[in-house]
Amino acid sequence: MVNLTIDGKQVAVEKDATIYDAAKACGIKIPILCHDKKLHPFGGCRMCLVEVEQMKGRLIPACTTPVTEGMIVQTTTDEIVKARKLVLELLLLKHPIDCPVCDAAGDCDLQNLTYEYKVNMNRFVDEKFNHEIDYENPLIERDMNRCIHCGKCARICDEIVSYGAYTFINRGIEAKMGTEFDGPLNCEFCGSCVSVCPVGALNSRPFKFKARWWALQKTKSVCSYCGTGCQLTLGSKDGKVLTTIYDENQGFHNGQLCTRGRFGYQFVNSDKRLTAPMIRKNGNLQEATWEEALAEVTSRLSAGKSDPASVAALATPRLTNEELYLFGKLFRGTVGTDNIDHSAGYAHEALTKGAVASFGVAASPAEIADVQKSNLLLVVKSDAYETHPVIGFEINLGVKRKGIALRIVSDKKGKLTRLPGAKTTVHAPGNEVALFNALCKSVIDQGLAAEGVAGLDALKAAVADATAEKAGVTAEEIAAIAKEFASAEKALIILPIGQGYPGHNAALANAAANLAILTGQYGKEGAGLLIMGEKNNSQGAVDMGIYPKGTGLNAAAIIDGCANGNIKTLFVAGENPVVSYPNRKKVEKALENVEFMVVSDLFLTETAAMADVVLPACSFAEKSGTFTSLGRRVQNVRKAIPAVGLAKSDFDILNALSQALGGARYNNQGEVFTEIAANVPAYKGLTQAGLKDEGAVYPVALSAKLVPAAAQASAPVAGKLTLVTGSALYHCGTMSRFGEGPMYVCPDAYAELNVADAAALKVAEGDQVTVTSGTGAVQVVAKVGKRVPQGVVFSPYHFGEGSVNTITDGSEVTYVTVAKK
Amino acid sequence: MSNAPAEEIAAEEIDLTEANEIIDKYLTLPGNLMPVLQGIQDAYGFVPKPTIDLVAERLNVYPSQIYGVLTFYAQFHLKPRGKFIIRVCVGTACHVQGAERITETFFGRLGIGHAETTEDLRYTFEKVACLGACGMAPLAMVNDDTYGKMTVQKVDEIIETYNARPMK
Ligand code: SF4
Ligand code: SF4
Ligand code: SF4
Ligand code: FES
Ligand code: FES
Secondary structure (H helix, E strand, O other), X not given: OEEEEEOOEEEEEOOOOEHXXXXXXXXXXXXXXXXXXXXXXXXXXXXXXXXXXHHOOOOEEOOOOEOOOOOEEEOOOHHHHHHHHHHHHHHHHHOOOXXXXXXXXXXXXXXXXXXXXXXXXOOOOOOOOOOOOEOOOOOEEEOHHHOOOOOHHHHHHHHOOOOOOEEEEOOHHHOEEEEHHHOOOOOOOOOHHHHHOOOOOEEEHHHOOOOOHHHOEEEEEEOOOEOOXXXXXXXXXXXXXXXXXXXXXOOOOOOOOOHHHHHOHHHHHOOOEOOOOEEEEOOEEEEOOHHHHHHHHHHXXXXXXXXXHHEEEEEOOOOOHHHHHHHHHHHHHHHOOOOEEOOHHHHOHHHHHHHHHHHOOOXXXXXXXXXXXXXXXXXXXXXXXXXXXXXXXXXXXHHHHHOOEEEEEEOOOOHHHHOOOOEEEEOOOOOHHHHHHHHHHHHHHOOOOOOOOOOHHHHHHHOOOOOHHHHOOOHHHHHHHHHHHHHOOOEEEEEEOOOOOOOOOHHHHHHHHHHHHHOOOOOOOOOEEEEEOOEOOHHHHHHOOOOOOOOOOOHHHXXXXXXXXXXOEEEEEOOOHHHHOOOHHHHHHHHHHOOEEEEEEOEOOOOHHHOOEEEEEOOHHHOOEEEEOOOOEEEXXXXXXXXXXXXXXXXXXXXXXXXXXXXOOOOOHHHHHHHHHHHOHHHOOOOHHHHOOOOEEOOOOOOOOOXXXXXXXXXXXXXXXXXXXXXXXXXXXXXXXXXXXXXXHOOOXXXXXXXXXXXXXXXXXXXXXXXXXXXXEEEEEEEEEOOOOOOEEEEEOOOOOOOHHHOOOOOOOEEEEEEEO | OOOOOHHHOOOOOOOOHHHHHHHHHHOOOOXXXXXXXXXXXXXXXXXXXXXXXXXXXXXXXOHHHHHHHHHHOOOOOOXXXXXXXXXXXXXXXXXXXXXXXXXXXXXXXXXOOOOEEOOOOOEEEEEEOOOXXXXXXXXXXXXXXXXXXXXXXXXXXXXXXXXXXXXX
């Protein structure tokens, strides 16, 4: 610790603190423009000048100067104030004073400091800038006339996002913040640069002219897209969510969001939202009252009570914990069916079965904070960045700032591949288990297994013939990763799972867990296995027990049951099986066959359009409750706006049905949380009020066990390409299709081909191609590049048009042919 | 940063063989961006866009940053340059001695302005701030040849001389 005096106050701070940090720690505010706590210090704006007694004679920047023992600092003398005024006058010299029409007004550091320092005249005159404004994209407007050259946008895009869209271009008086070839912005549109810009140079276009900043009602909540669980602040007015507000003190991610979180909120106010219940009459869905709709559903469900095996229910892991708990209680308890699932039957086996078998808990043994505490990250699939972008930011930060080693095993390359020192091992699709088995064998062969690991002999036998070749990689690569992983002080495996990842199942979780257990890389900080659930409440759905137990049918079996007539009543809360489950034709036929289907959703999805009763549900912004992130953090979701139209929250819908069917009745969702805290052991002792803004990570008690995992052999098929499905950059499930941001970054389904394959097929970027498998064909746009290896096609699964599940059947790899249309 | 080997990058539009060779030479050296860009500029006469993409990919640097470097240093050029670079000094001494008339005459004769290149790629014209031979003001240079005490008539002589030179 270092002791110093700031404005007469004694302060003790860490030795790597700056004067700015020290002042902040004791509540003294030093004005800043170019500084941001997440970024490397820049020291470019000179707003933070202070006086240090030991360095008399000049003013020094507080944001870049480290503290030293005994320092005596003054932060506001006449001279300092004069200097700051000068800085402001110089900034205002070229800066247009268009505060009345600038969207940053009220949230602009330059405006606020000008006010604070009473700079109401300028001793200098000069011409204003005359840069052309970049309106080329619908998300981010760049008005470089307002830029104060603080460099924050360039730094965040490089240091955290790792995209590097900006740089200072030209020099001297001509210098400006620019892009490659000074062209329009063309990037991931995560909005990070907009969030840190201290002035109105970078603006969110969807928010433009929607409201003055100070007129917004600000509600802290949790993003409803992926399992990362980023916290966000919704800015709303007149019952509409108009923007997300940046708060650098919010969440583990310091307010960072991805394109979905930042620009994807529009689905809430989409004019496609369902606003009234609908009942199918004479073959058509017609508007109805809630009474009619609920009466219809109630009578069907109560009839089902006498034959519970004929009833099944699917819920989306986007619902709150309270809603999921009530869902489970209603169907398992009151209706009496065990046929309930949340797409786990297709995608979350890694959590529900794998983690339990290997670690004794249906949750990741690691949490998100472990990413930055590790020494080596082993990422499965290159696109952990794309499925969980803000975890990608954490990986970027860890690798670039702390020098954490990054190893990727994947069937294609991605953005993480380009990080400093990253090594990517590209394997044949579907060979993940074989690869982990080979890694385990290599650990054993190299004598690197931790001492006294139970079940070692069984594992030895199981992996005896697991060779690198079987996984489609070289022995050297396997030996090197095995050695690095085993000998790292702390090593963490990052495993994304979800609907688009057939094969990322229990066996893969076990195989990966074996490596962690074998090498002792678990049960300590910075180590273990992070199983990244796809949706915002994937973990909560598991915790609330929304998967079949005993003889109940899982999602896949429920679809089969609909097809063969065993399931007569199907309740679907927010799932969209038609687009997201494999083998679309089969799903459609099954759902057509089911006698009665009720769907509650925000939109008339492809599935809802087939229902007998459609119930309009609330979005996350219209309700309160909790979500549990993939790192087991239980967080408060808070209602920001009233329900759209006649929509009701799933809680209200389920509560009404429960009551009508003679089940439980709650006064509010909070009562359910109290019950969860009493019944779900991991949530013991939690209260919604106690979660406050930061939430709580519930503990896990691990009982690690080696569980041999059998690798599926997948041999290439002559003349065919291997189809890999997954997440598109910045989509999440099928909901992001209703968000402006994600749809701008990625509007359509596509198939990504290697340049060599594309050349052989005479396919160019942007061509329409037909991808055909044993189960069907889809038409999509071709993308050509070097990310996918030869012989492999990648296609994202989110889209209703050109949906890849028309051609997949749920097996680990699908062989396809691609032809130009 | 992980540097990509040459074979991964296929040639596009222009022949990148030379650019690849230059990158190969510096690939593993720290601080290799400047020498690579200088090498490319020497080889191609300017820094063509495809080489920027190539350098970005192989050295794992953002294209935006390369563009930043290229626009910061006056030594780099993003457009093709003429075989003969005509520089006319407009520094104080030359200005006083009538540099303005010399530049205007060149503009008129060549049909190009400051920092422009004739369509046949024979000439590039640049005004510069002081060539360090103020005693000979007004001063012009063509590549490495210096022409002092410039007059309008000398402009025509210079253009005649270099028009007669072969392009290859
Ligand atoms: S939106 Fe994101 S990727 Fe695009 S320039 Fe800004 S920070 Fe970079
Ligand atoms: S655009 Fe904004 S963040 Fe970027 S340098 Fe200018 S003022 Fe700073
Ligand atoms: S989608 Fe995921 S990563 Fe993106 S902001 Fe939301 S929670 Fe964070
Ligand atoms: S905030 Fe310290 S120099 Fe800009
Ligand atoms: S001013 Fe022209 S050479 Fe110095």
